[in-house]
Amino acid sequence: MSVLAYGVVAWLFLVGIYGVVTSRNLIHLVVCVSVAQSATDVLLLEIGYRNGGHAPVFVDLPAHPGPAVDAVMQALALTDVVVGAAVTALLMALAVQVHKRAGTLDPDELRATRE
Amino acid sequence: MGLVSTSVLLPISVAVPLGGAALLAGFSWLLPRRARDLIAIAVALATTALTLSLVAASAGHPMIYWFSGWRPSAGMVIGIDYAAGPLGAGMASLAGVLASAALVYSWRYFDSARGRHHALVLIFLAASVDFCLTGDLFNLFVAFELVAVTAFALTGYNAGHPGPLQGAINFAVTNSLGGMTVLMGVGFLYARTGSLNLAQIGQALAGRHADGLVVVAFALLTGGFLVKAAVVPFHFWLPDAYGSAPTPVCVLFAGVMSELGLFAVIRVWDTVFSGLAGGVGPRMRAVLLGFGILTAVVGAVMALAQTHLKRMLAFVTMSHLGIYLIGAGLLTPLGLAGASLLVIGDGLAKSALFLGVGVVQHQRASVSELKLRGQGRGLAVTGVTIVLGALVLADLPPFVSSAGHALLVDAADEVGLPWMELVIALSVILSSGAVLRAAGRIWLGWGASESSRPDTGTADDPGEENEDDGRPRSGRRERVPLTMVLPPLALLAIGLGLGLTSGIEEHAVAAAAAFSDRTSYAAGVLGTHGSPIPPRGPAVPASPELSAGGVLTDLGQVLAALGVAALALNPRAAGLRRALAAGTGWLRRLHSGLVGDQVTWLVAGLALLAALGEAALH
Numbered sequence: 001m002s003v004l005a006y007g008v009v010a011w012l013f014l015v016g017i018y019g020v021v022t023s024r025n026l027i028h029l030v031v032c033v034s035v036a037q038s039a040t041d042v043l044l045l046e047i048g049y050r051n052g053g054h055a056p057v058f059v060d061l062p063a064h065p066g067p068a069v070d071a072v073m074q075a076l077a078l079t080d081v082v083v084g085a086a087v088t089a090l091l092m093a094l095a096v097q098v099h100k101r102a103g104t105l106d107p108d109e110l111r112a113t114r115e
Numbered sequence: 116m117g118l119v120s121t122s123v124l125l126p127i128s129v130a131v132p133l134g135g136a137a138l139l140a141g142f143s144w145l146l147p148r149r150a151r152d153l154i155a156i157a158v159a160l161a162t163t164a165l166t167l168s169l170v171a172a173s174a175g176h177p178m179i180y181w182f183s184g185w186r187p188s189a190g191m192v193i194g195i196d197y198a199a200g201p202l203g204a205g206m207a208s209l210a211g212v213l214a215s216a217a218l219v220y221s222w223r224y225f226d227s228a229r230g231r232h233h234a235l236v237l238i239f240l241a242a243s244v245d246f247c248l249t250g251d252l253f254n255l256f257v258a259f260e261l262v263a264v265t266a267f268a269l270t271g272y273n274a275g276h277p278g279p280l281q282g283a284i285n286f287a288v289t290n291s292l293g294g295m296t297v298l299m300g301v302g303f304l305y306a307r308t309g310s311l312n313l314a315q316i317g318q319a320l321a322g323r324h325a326d327g328l329v330v331v332a333f334a335l336l337t338g339g340f341l342v343k344a345a346v347v348p349f350h351f352w353l354p355d356a357y358g359s360a361p362t363p364v365c366v367l368f369a370g371v372m373s374e375l376g377l378f379a380v381i382r383v384w385d386t387v388f389s390g391l392a393g394g395v396g397p398r399m400r401a402v403l404l405g406f407g408i409l410t411a412v413v414g415a416v417m418a419l420a421q422t423h424l425k426r427m428l429a430f431v432t433m434s435h436l437g438i439y440l441i442g443a444g445l446l447t448p449l450g451l452a453g454a455s456l457l458v459i460g461d462g463l464a465k466s467a468l469f470l471g472v473g474v475v476q477h478q479r480a481s482v483s484e485l486k487l488r489g490q491g492r493g494l495a496v497t498g499v500t501i502v503l504g505a506l507v508l509a510d511l512p513p514f515v516s517s518a519g520h521a522l523l524v525d526a527a528d529e530v531g532l533p534w535m536e537l538v539i540a541l542s543v544i545l546s547s548g549a550v551l552r553a554a555g556r557i558w559l560g561w562g563a564s565e566s567s568r569p570d571t572g573t574a575d576d577p578g579e580e581n582e583d584d585g586r587p588r589s590g591r592r593e594r595v596p597l598t599m600v601l602p603p604l605a606l607l608a609i610g611l612g613l614g615l616t617s618g619i620e621e622h623a624v625a626a627a628a629a630f631s632d633r634t635s636y637a638a639g640v641l642g643t644h645g646s647p648i649p650p651r652g653p654a655v656p657a658s659p660e661l662s663a664g665g666v667l668t669d670l671g672q673v674l675a676a677l678g679v680a681a682l683a684l685n686p687r688a689a690g691l692r693r694a695l696a697a698g699t700g701w702l703r704r705l706h707s708g709l710v711g712d713q714v715t716w717l718v719a720g721l722a723l724l725a726a727l728g729e730a731a732l733h
Contacts, residue, residue, distance in 0.1 A: 013295075017292070017714060017718060020288060020292070020710070020711065020714050021711040021714050021715050021718075022711060023710075023711065026284065029288065029710070033288055033291055033292070036292065036295060037291070037295055039295070040295045040298045040299055040302070043299055043302050044298070044302050047302050047303075047305060047306045072305070072311070073302070073305070076253060076298070076301070076302070079253075079257060080298055083257075083260045083264070083294070086264050087260075087264060087267070087287060087291045090264065090267050090268060090271075090287060091267075091284065091287050091288070094267075094271050094280055094283050094284050094287070095284070097271070097280050098277055098280045098281065098284070101277045101280065102277040102280075107281070107284075107709055107710055107711065108709065110277055110281050111281070111707070111708050111709060
């Protein structure tokens with residue numbers, strides 16, 4: 001389980017970065033940033049995970065609830081999701097503006113319009 | 116209870132600008148324009164006053180504030196804290212001063228500033244203050260992202276052209292990736308130590324040998340912060356963002372934002388990693404100095420190659436960031452003190468330069484040095500501002516940057532690296548020379564009107580950007596509004612006043628000593644002894660007064676910068692210029708402005724940092 005999760009983290013991050021580096025479309029690029037971002041969330045959840053742990057909700061518990069997974073890491077992941085949403089929304093808005101002003105979403109062509 | 120009543124100022128310094136931003140964002144439609152401007156300026160000034168009071172109150176022993184009163188119990192942190200010393204609070208007050216100047220300046224700069232611009236500036240300020248004060252690693256990340264997101268929005272603000280938009284996108288993508296690596300580093304450190312508190316993590320790692328996980332966490336954290344600090348090879352986004360952001364925003368970027376990245380690198384090093392066993396300090400010094408030297412020299416050379424004034428200032432900023440990294444990277448209180456005074460002195464001067472260029476842009480609708488040749492008539496005050504700013508960047512005494520330079524040189528001598536002075540002098544002379552060359556061309560009409568540039572195919576000159584909704588400017592030759600002329604002069608005056616303050620070196624050294632003393636910081640935060648021992652500053656080197664040699668060095672730098680400018684404008688030196696342009700062409704072509712290239716460099720830089728971190732820590 002653990003090795004698989006870290007493998008997923010590495011895969012998501014690398015795939016996201018690869019997409020950003022090779023992207024020819026700003027919308028595609030923004031989505032790739034989100035993919036890389038999701039790697040950090042998986043990483044945080046995995047760090048806080050405990051085998052057999054229950055969700056970190058501490059009301060209405062049975063008598064012997066056993067261990068809980070780490071709530072701190074879940075809070076971090078949640079905050080990161082919020083940050084990611086803000087960044088994605090802002091980048092999308094910028095991409096829309098670029099398309100309005102330059103008529104293209106290709107970073108290479110966009111650069112050509114500036115010279 | 117006296118302690119409680121002063122430490123509550125820490126969260127108030129963040130709450131005031133945040134509240135002001137909420138007010139402006141929510142109710143701007145109710146307020147007339149002037150009221151919005153006045154509220155924003157008043158809030159920024161109040162924040163400045165609050166953070167300045169923190170500088171005074173935290174001298175001697177750090178101020179700690181625990182949210183909701185969740186203090187550590189038996190040395191175990193269970194809450195979230197602010198932990199401020201004079202150095203962090205000083206950084207926060209610099210942010211306050213520059214935000215105030217930017218807001219006064221934008222009074223007449225934007226033809227139609229809505230409340231949103233001011234709200235964004237105030238959020239930026241609140242996040243910067245939070246960043247400087249927090250003692251919690253995750254909150255450091257949150258503040259990092261909040262600074263970043265407001266900065267992305269401000270870069271693209273009022274963008275009527277693809278250039279600024281592309282600058283904002285490059286900036287947002289690279290810095291978001293930097294934020295991700297920071298968060299991964301936070302996660303790894305938590306996995307190793309079970310804490311998010313800087314002091315507690317430092318205690319958990321102290322005396323232990325770094326394992327692979329700690330090295331990776333170091334590389335991810337430091338790499339992410341170096342993206343923000345725009346250190347080579349993480350810097351490629353910087354000229355795009357600075358070159359295209361509105362001028363009042365550039366002030367905040369150049370004076371505060373990049374410095375915050377360096378602040379975080381040193382903060383995390385001092386509180387978390389410096390206690391690792393195995394004599395990690397000297398090896399890490401070599402790593403940081405390497406990055407610093409590279410950044411200082413690359414920035415200076417690139418600055419000289421620019422004719423787009425804002426991109427030139429962007430590279431000047433970068434070169435000086437390299438110098439700060441050299442100072443902070445010496446990992447001695449003396450070096451950090453020198454870097455801190457330079458951050459203040461240069462930050463004020465760089466901001467004055469950006470504001471001066473903004474006046475030129477506003478009045479002449481151009482930021483191209485070549486197009487503006489001889490166009491300076493009628494803008495004499497701004498010309499003086501720009502020349503003075505450039506000379507202050509070359510450490511003109513008695514401005515405060517000169518004192519910082521002297522401390523930095525002493526610090527380099529202290530650790531046996533006297534040649535560092537030459538690297539610093541070279542970078543300072545070249546970058547100031549570039550600005551002086553532009554001033555000579557614009558105000559004196561010197562230099563040939565070179566119409567064709569040899570560097571086609573690079574993003575050196577992205578062209579003219581009109582920042583006011585693309586409206587044509589009416590009455591171009593009208594008098595420059597005082598709200599645009601005075602802020603840069605006021606910033607330079609502050610730098611002069613600080614430079615004339617006696618004993619500023621001692622204060623800086625004491626602040627830096629407190630900042631870099633891991634054990635007393637941890638003791639103060641964790642409350643492991645009753646009252647934190649006031650950290651004793653190391654003796655300031657024999658001559659707290661500016662020594663004659665230091666003054667001569669600084670004057671030499673100033674004269675050399677003037678010489679570089681004269682040489683760059685001399686028609687007979689055209690051959691030399693062509694040779695230099697050919698020699699640096701490869702470097703300029705690397706700055707392609709393509710986000711894919713920038714991210715590739717970022718990943719390569721992370722790998723390099725991880726390899727160096729492994730060598731230094733393991």
